[in-house]
Amino acid sequence: MPEMRFVIAWPDGREETCYSPSLIIRDFFAEGEAYPIRDFLDRSRKALTIASDRVEAKYGYPCSLARNQLARLEAAGALFLDDADARVRCQNFIL
Template identity: 65%
Template sequence: MPEMRFLIAWPDGARETCYSPSLVVTEHLAPGETYPLPDFMARARTMLRIASDRVEAKYGRPCSLALGQLARLEQAASRFRDDPQAEVACLAFILPDQGIPS
């Protein structure tokens, strides 16, 4: 399965490199785009569950890394839920043979 990482920026400017075991991320996010927090989290839930389901279909068990990433995103997003202006930016997609952008 082709895994990838995606770099995001939270509303406070903190950057986080996130993991997906599938390229499905490219169907839900776009580098350079900014998403209202609820929209970003809906996209994250969808894409990481799809990714986990793909792993389960291939290997017989859900992807704990994808589900763990989703749990970390949920935890981080909870800090900004009271801010109606909160947005999350997708900064980059990172394939396994690429370095993380600075």
Template identity: 85%
Template sequence: MPEMRFVIAWPDGREETCYSPSLVIRDFLEEGRTYPVRDFLERSRKALTIASDRVEAKYGHPCSLARGQLARIEAAGTPFLHDADALVSCQSFIL
């Protein structure tokens, strides 16, 4: 199963390299595009859940790395939810 990383920039300018055990993240995020925080969190939740489910279907257990990444994304994004203008940028994909 091909894994990938994706680089995002939070509304405060902090960049983070994130992990996905599947290329499915490209179905939910686009390089160079910005997303309102709430939308970004929902897209990440859907993509990383699908990715973890694919690992489970193949190996018999969900992907703890995908679940951990999702938890980190949700924790980092939560403080920005009160700001309707806050955007997260998907900077790049790394295969």
């Protein structure tokens, strides 16, 4: 199963390299695009759940790395939920 990383920039300018066990991330995000925080978290939740489910279908257990990545994104994103203008930019994909 091809894994990938994707680099994001939080609303405060901090960059983070994120992990996905599947290329599904490319179906939910585009390089250079910025997403409102709630939309970003929703897309992340959907994409990383699908990615984890794909691992489970292939290996018989969900991907703990994908679940942990989602938990980190949700925790970091929670800091910006009160800011209606907060956007997260998908900087690039690393295959």
